[in-house]
Amino acid sequence: MTLAGxxxxxxxxxxxxxxxxxxxxxxxxxxEKSFGDVTALSGVDATVYPGEVLGIVGExxxxxxxxxRMMNLEDTPNHGHYHLALPDREDSDLFSLDRFERRMLRxxxxxxxxxxxxxxxxxxxxxxxxxxxxxxxxxxxxxxxLRRRARASLDASEFPLARMDARPAxxxxxxxxxxxxxxxxxxxxxxxxxxxxxxxxxxSVQALVLDTLKRLxxxxxxxxxxxxxxxxxxxxxxxxxxxxxxxxVVEEGLAxxxxxxxxxxxxxxxxxxxx
Ligand SMILES: Nc1ncnc2c1ncn2[C@@H]1O[C@H](COP(=O)(O)OP(=O)(O)O)[C@@H](O)[C@H]1O
Ligand SMILES: [Mg+2]
Numbered sequence: 001m002t003l004a005g006x007x008x009x010x011x012x013x014x015x016x017x018x019x020x021x022x023x024x025x026x027x028x029x030x031x032e033k034s035f036g037d038v039t040a041l042s043g044v045d046a047t048v049y050p051g052e053v054l055g056i057v058g059e060x061x062x063x064x065x066x067x068x069r070m071m072n073l074e075d076t077p078n079h080g081h082y083h084l085a086l087p088d089r090e091d092s093d094l095f096s097l098d099r100f101e102r103r104m105l106r107x108x109x110x111x112x113x114x115x116x117x118x119x120x121x122x123x124x125x126x127x128x129x130x131x132x133x134x135x136x137x138x139x140x141x142x143x144x145x146l147r148r149r150a151r152a153s154l155d156a157s158e159f160p161l162a163r164m165d166a167r168p169a170x171x172x173x174x175x176x177x178x179x180x181x182x183x184x185x186x187x188x189x190x191x192x193x194x195x196x197x198x199x200x201x202x203x204s205v206q207a208l209v210l211d212t213l214k215r216l217x218x219x220x221x222x223x224x225x226x227x228x229x230x231x232x233x234x235x236x237x238x239x240x241x242x243x244x245x246x247x248x249v250v251e252e253g254l255a256x257x258x259x260x261x262x263x264x265x266x267x268x269x270x271x272x273x274x275x
Contacts, residue, residue, distance in 0.1 A: 027083045033066055043248060044244075052239045053226060053237050054224070062245050065227065068112075073106050080095065086105075086190060110191050120183065151164060156216065159175065174209055193225050197213075
């Protein structure tokens with residue numbers, strides 16, 4: 001795949017004044033990733049500010065999930081740097097960490113919800129056990145505390161507590177996403193990553209899960225990156241939007257401006273196809 005001939009990135013509006021008051025929580029620069037002949041990411045920069053929701057939109061294959069996996073330290077790029085502002089560690093390039101350090105950092109500071117619940121959950125453990133596992137990794141050992149905290153997190157995700165000992169394999173898709181969400185927020189992560197969290201759910205269930213996310217955003221100070229190929233999802237959730245195509249960012253800006261006045265031809269096509 002080649003990016004030659006693509007118009008330059010349009011990024012004339014960067015950050016809402018409200019958000020510019022604080023330094024970024026996440027800074028990723030110059031990220032390149034190839035799988036054999038396929039260039040999945042090409043020179044991607046991403047910035048996320050505390051308390052905002054960054055939406056990443058683009059058609060299937062544009063590199064969204066690959067980028068989110070990098071943010072979750074699951075994968076390492078061929079080139080690039082990654083900095084997170086964390087309370088308990090000095091600033092350093094997270095791509096240089098070893099597997100153990102990555103795992104600890106991820107457990108303590110990053111939560112993720114995947115489109116495919118098999119990636120995020122042990123389908124044959126109990127739902128409460130899946131949430132408790134995250135607490136265990138962070139050092140909680142007391143059984144009663146594990147159960148209390150797992151329950152509280154499931155409740156915050158609006159999971160029906162009567163089913164907390166059911167296995168995800170027995171639950172509906174919407175419920176499985178709520179278990180993933182409960183696990184992701186159990187330790188109040190610095191960064192919550194969501195990769196197509198409602199794709200494949202019935203429209204009515206999708207709306208309910210998005211409502212839960214919005215409620216959590218209102219009640220907790222959370223910083224979120226949500227990836228979707230669905231512009232409607234991005235529109236209801238995001239403060240700021242990054243538009244990806246062919247492994248590159250073609251446009252970024254405030255959500256209202258991207259939707260009302262898209263500058264890049266590709267974004268214009270996306271927005272107008274949706275209206
Ligand atoms: N593990 C992998 N092995 C080979 N190719 C991959 C792998 N992961 C992603 N790709 C390729 O990288 C490109 C971007 O994929 P992806 O990040 O999943 O896009 P999106 O999430 O936007 O649909 C696609 O061409 C995809 O086929
Ligand atoms: Mg994807």
